[in-house]
Amino acid sequence: MRAMAYREYGQPQDLELMDLPTPKVAPGTVLIRVEHASVNPVDWKVLSGGLDEMLDVVFPVVPGWDVAGTVEAVGPDAPEFAVGDRVAAYARKDFVHGGTYAEFVSAPATSVAHIPDDVETSTAAGLPLVGLTALRTLEALNVTADDTLLIHAASGGVGHIAAQLAAELGATVIGTAAESNHAKLSELGVTPVSYGEGLTERLGHLAPDGVTAVADFVGGVLDQSVAVLKEPGRIASVADPGVLEHGGRFIWVRPDGPRLQTLLHKISEGRLRVSIDSVYPLEQAAEAMEHSQRGASGKILIDVAG
Template identity: 30%
Template sequence: MKAMLIKNYGENAPFEASEVDQPEVKPGHVLVKIAASSVNTVDTMIRKMGKDLPLSPDAPALLGMDFAGTVEAVGEGVQNYSVGDEVYGCAGGLADLPGTLAEYIVADADLIAHKAKNLSMKEAAALPLVAITAYEGLVRAGIQAGQKVLVHGGSGGVGHVALQLAKHFGADVYSTGGGDKQLALIEKLGATGINYKTESVEQYVAKHTGGAGFDVVFDSVGGANLTNSFEAAALNGQVATTVSMCELDLTPAHFKGLSLHVVFMLIPMLHNHKRSEHGDILRKLTEIAESGALTPILDETNFSLEEAGEAYARLESGKAMGKVVIEN
């Protein structure tokens, strides 16, 4: 089969079109013909950092985690899938799991679900990593109807899904963005937009919560921005983040009695730990999407499998709005 391989890691490491053996289905897995795959920040980090990241596969590497496609063969012991089923998931591209920048993938049946009937293959491929991340963070933060929820980075990959899910759960949702296009998308998706460049945390907390703070803060920016999340959170509030590889003074969190939830959704893939929970979440996401409450936003660009390098560059440019997707 055709695959795009990285022979050597590094800044702008080239993807090389290669012919590799088509993988064979094995027990507990399904063989999927991939229709589309999406690019995530972690994919670009692996390409750039290689073995400096403990989750990177050995080179030559077949990257890509998210996919949507059609089942072509079903392994022994797999109950819920048949040949011809349209599925989606996040199931490769790290450690010893071959990725999605290819024509086929053999995916653990626990890491996939049937795709939503009202989503295209490209839309379905945009969801798994970011939507599982958003869902896990909000659920671990104990989101409830009627709460005030702040999403940092609501026009980004994880953020634009988190604010839709928070709305689905019945919350009153607010979200930060840094420009007119970002804020327009946030408002279109049903949240109240906050321009973090023109409003201080103190100002928007006063404006939207009467100074009490937000019950849940979902921080898809993380790092140094976590201090803003602590400032924005209510007393005994909940903060979920996807980026916490940093040194930080937790004193503000202490004096407000905050709970911090770190979401690292790659753990089931990396450690073969509770993988079926990802399948369960994906099935719930399919229901939410089919109810009309979750629509992934796709960047305006189009890329073929051979243009994987350009797709990665598009995400890294910071100019993408929504998810960058490759048509396999």
């Protein structure tokens, strides 16, 4: 199969187009013919060796954990799926090797969800990691309609999903973002605020009594978060384990097919949308990663089938 992969830790330009064996289909797994993958910052962090202390690696590595496509084969004891089903998955495994920047990827059936008929495959591909991260964060914070929630990087991949989910719960949402993304947040029902110097003061004007919960999707904002948080401990971060010292939660998202199914249904029902920044062909996966490193206003996708 065609795949973009790397032979050792390095940088995006070290990705190569390779011909690799098609993954085997173990019991309880499905083989997915990839139509779209999506790029997440963790992809280039893994490539650089940034998670080497956490995850075993087998080279060559095909990066990517987000996928949407069709079921090519079904392993024993995976009755939920059949060949030809349109599916999406957060296809992270216990070690780094066979990812989604490839024509085929295998995934445990428990990580896979059916794509509703009225949801585009490209949209579904942008959802798994960011959607499950957002949902897990809000669940960890127990966000309700009584909350004033501060979301750092609210216009980013995870942040714009968390903002929509929190608004649907009835929470009052304040989101940090560059001024160029303020209109986008306002459309989502979020009160935007510029990040950077003076953030604590700006938040004080927007929420004089403080906020009841903080979701941090960028890192480097712990001091400002603690300064405006009036309910100690109700802080969660995907980027700063320092929240643990304040009674908070450090979030590392888990593959979860049923929860992903719930999010896909929200898209089908018009209650959730995924912002797409750009789409790259498989051969330009390095450029897609570099784009992610520079920053994007939505999800960056890789068109594998095209």
